[in-house]
Amino acid sequence: MKMRSIADYLSGNPFFAGLDTASVSELAGCAINVHTRPGEYLFREGQPAEHFYVITRGRIALELFSPASGPHVLDSAGPGEVLDWPWLIPPHRWFFDGRAVESTSVISLDAGCLRGKCEADPRLGYELVQRAAQTMSHRLQATRARLLDVYGSP
Amino acid sequence: MTAAPLLPRPFRVLATRPETADTTTLTIEPADGRPLAFAAGQFTMLGTFGGAEAPISVTSSPLAGPMEQTIRDMGGVTHDLTTAEPGHMLTVRGPYGTGWNITDGSGGDLVFVAGGIGLAPLRSALLEALANRAAYRRVVLLYGARTPHEQVFRDDLARWAAGDGGIALAVTVDRADRDWAGPVGLVTDLIPGAGFDPARTLALVCGPEVMMRFVAVALLDAGVPAGRIRISLERNMKCGVGLCGHCQLRELFICSDGPVLPYDRVADLMTVREL
Numbered sequence: 317m318k319m320r321s322i323a324d325y326l327s328g329n330p331f332f333a334g335l336d337t338a339s340v341s342e343l344a345g346c347a348i349n350v351h352t353r354p355g356e357y358l359f360r361e362g363q364p365a366e367h368f369y370v371i372t373r374g375r376i377a378l379e380l381f382s383p384a385s386g387p388h389v390l391d392s393a394g395p396g397e398v399l400d401w402p403w404l405i406p407p408h409r410w411f412f413d414g415r416a417v418e419s420t421s422v423i424s425l426d427a428g429c430l431r432g433k434c435e436a437d438p439r440l441g442y443e444l445v446q447r448a449a450q451t452m453s454h455r456l457q458a459t460r461a462r463l464l465d466v467y468g469s470p
Numbered sequence: 471m472t473a474a475p476l477l478p479r480p481f482r483v484l485a486t487r488p489e490t491a492d493t494t495t496l497t498i499e500p501a502d503g504r505p506l507a508f509a510a511g512q513f514t515m516l517g518t519f520g521g522a523e524a525p526i527s528v529t530s531s532p533l534a535g536p537m538e539q540t541i542r543d544m545g546g547v548t549h550d551l552t553t554a555e556p557g558h559m560l561t562v563r564g565p566y567g568t569g570w571n572i573t574d575g576s577g578g579d580l581v582f583v584a585g586g587i588g589l590a591p592l593r594s595a596l597l598e599a600l601a602n603r604a605a606y607r608r609v610v611l612l613y614g615a616r617t618p619h620e621q622v623f624r625d626d627l628a629r630w631a632a633g634d635g636g637i638a639l640a641v642t643v644d645r646a647d648r649d650w651a652g653p654v655g656l657v658t659d660l661i662p663g664a665g666f667d668p669a670r671t672l673a674l675v676c677g678p679e680v681m682m683r684f685v686a687v688a689l690l691d692a693g694v695p696a697g698r699i700r701i702s703l704e705r706n707m708k709c710g711v712g713l714c715g716h717c718q719l720r721e722l723f724i725c726s727d728g729p730v731l732p733y734d735r736v737a738d739l740m741t742v743r744e745l
Contacts, residue, residue, distance in 0.1 A: 330662070377654065389646040392654040396663060417651045458656040462644045466678035467586035467616035 322347045322423055329370055331398045331447050339440050346429035352416040358399075359414040365402030367424045371395055374420025379413040391455070392417070401448045403427035404434075475711050478517065478561035479506075483554050484536060489622040492543040493587055494552040495529065497536045498560060506562065508532055509569030510594035511702060511730040514539065515710050517561040518554075522547040525707035525725070527591035528565065533601050540590035540622065566710035568730045570595040570700060575672030579608040581664065581694075583685045585657055585677025589613055589622050591702055591729075592676045600635045610638045610664045614657030614681065617643055618650045638665065657681065658688040668693030675733075676702040683740055686733045696734035703728050703736065 323344035326332045332340055350369075352358055358369060358376055369376070371393055378391040378399075390412065393399050399422075402408055408427065434441030480501040487495040500506060508514075510532045516539055517523030524547050530538035543552040554560060572580060572595050580599055584592045592611075599609055611630065615621040621641065630637045640660045642653040653659065657677075671694050675685050682701045689699050705717035705724040712726030719739055722728065 375651070375653065377648075379648075387648055389648065389650065389654045392652075394653060394663070458659060461656050461658075461680070461684055464680055465616070465644070466681050467614070467620065467644065 322349065325372060325423055326370065329396060329398075331370065331451070335440075335443060339437075339443070342433055342437075342440070343425065343430065346433065347423050347425045350422050350424040352420045352422070354416055354418050354420075356416050357413055358416065358420075358422065359410045361410055361413050363410050365400075365408045365410050366427050368403040368427060368430060369399040369414075370423040370425070371397050371399070372421045372423060374416060374418045376414045376420060376422075377417050379415055381413065387413070391459075398451060401452055403430060404445065404448050475566075476563060476709065478515075478563045479504075480519075481537075481560050481562045483556050483558045483560060485556055486554065489540060489624075490620050492552070493540060493622055494543070495538050495540045495590075495622075496551065496554060496560075497530075497538050498562070499536060500562075501559065506537060506565065508537075508565035510572065510598045511569035511591055512565035512567050513591070513707070513710075513729060514562045514564035514566065515707070516541070516551060517547060517563075518550045519559060519561060521550055523561070523563070524548050524551065525566075525704075525710070526551070527594070527702075527729075529590040529593045531597035531601065532569075532594060533598055540587065542587050564710055566707075566725055568726075568728055570674050570702075570730050572599055572672065572674070573605070576605045578606065578670035578672060579610065579666040580606050581666050581671050581673040581689075582609075582611045583613075583657060583661075583673065583675045583677075583689070584611065585614045585681040585685075586616065586620070587622055588675075588677030588681075588702070590676075592674060593623055593626065595674060596637070600637070603636055607670070608638060608666050609636060610666055611640075612657055612660040612664060613639070613641045614660075614677070615641070615643050617645055618652075640664065656684065658684050661685075661688050661692055669695075671698060673699045674730075675699060679703070679740065686737065696737065697732050699733035700730050701733055701736065702730050 327340045375394045377389045379387045381387045481498040485497040513525045513527045515523040516526040526539045529540045541551045543549050582592050630639045707725040708714045708716040710725045712723035717724040
């Protein structure tokens with residue numbers, strides 16, 4: 317059986333849809349496969365955001381810890397989804413914990429490497445900024461909708 | 471509808487099942503022994519003797535089994551209904567309104583999208599689909615709840631998640647603690663991964679109206695035609711037969727033209743204020 321390369325995975329992911337093969341191969345050069353066990357953290361609040369993650373299997377919960385009430389799961393991302401945008405936007409820091417809720421595999425793209433590619437090729441950079449903005453917009457809209465607490469008690 | 475559509479019939483409570491802290495499912499039977507025929511998606515005016523009534527969807531299968539209705543305690547008559555006990559007598563008028571008509575989706579994919587207690591009217595259609603599972607390709611249920619503890623029909627969900635019935639089930643919640651290993655987020659987030667063929671899909675959506683607006687747009691974005699998206703609207707139903715006008719939504723009486731309506735017929739109305 318032929319193994320799928322990282323470039324194959326990326327070209328099939330909605331985030332990278334529409335990018336030409338050469339660009340995807342360039343980006344794949346920044347990437348490695350990472351596997352996490354249930355309960356392991358992919359990143360922690362306050363840490364530098366040194367990677368951009370594409371989830372291929374499993375689920376990552378975005379958590380915020382409160383001393384008064386413990387960890388709160390605010391959001392989650394599953395197969396095909398990406399985390400997140402701090403790799404692109406200063407101060408390049410995680411604002412939440414990213415914990416694997418099950419055995420999870422991700423493609424981990426080095427943030428410095430990605431930014432370097434963006435600076436070297438502004439056309440590619442624009443494409444990635446546009447996609448990151450779409451991701452942010454989608455999550456912002458979903459978060460606003462959840463703020464309504466539509467299922468809440470009357 | 472019955473020959474005397476406004477005449478209440480006495481029904482006896484056979485059993486009660488708490489779904490969440492404020493939501494209860496009643497199993498009821500007609501005291502006169504005549505079964506009540508209904509279509510999935512229809513509702514009855516369920517009430518107490520000498521008390522008020524509330525429009526309540528039927529949640530059981532239209533094909534077989536005892537009749538079930540799920541009620542959320544919003545105070546008033548709904549409090550009386552959710553606290554009814556086996557043996558209590560209730561009044562039932564109806565059934566009223568339009569159904570989901572899932573057979574329109576025969577040969578294609580059925581996509582159910584439910585939010586909160588909106589799963590109750592969809593469950594009736596789901597059970598109908600499962601009784602005739604071979605008539606459909608992929609059957610998908612996407613369910614959003616506030617928290618894991620506020621899901622209704624948890625026994626059904628556990629069974630369907632285990633593969634019973636051939637349903638592709640995905641559940642998300644708005645907020646969770648670490649005991650929850652599933653998705654956290656808006657129910658629309660479940661649509662891209664649901665694996666249905668939008669060109670051959672009949673989508674049935676029920677939940678809070680704001681949620682249904684978001685879901686309908688997400689289904690349109692996924693390629694489902696507006697005329698193949700059906701939603702169940704809720705307004706202040708009183709008579710149930712389109713006479714009193716309490717549930718009027720411009721040219722529609724939701725109790726008789728609805729509650730189940732194609733999205734392309736109501737999309738514009740749903741964003742008009744004070745209708």
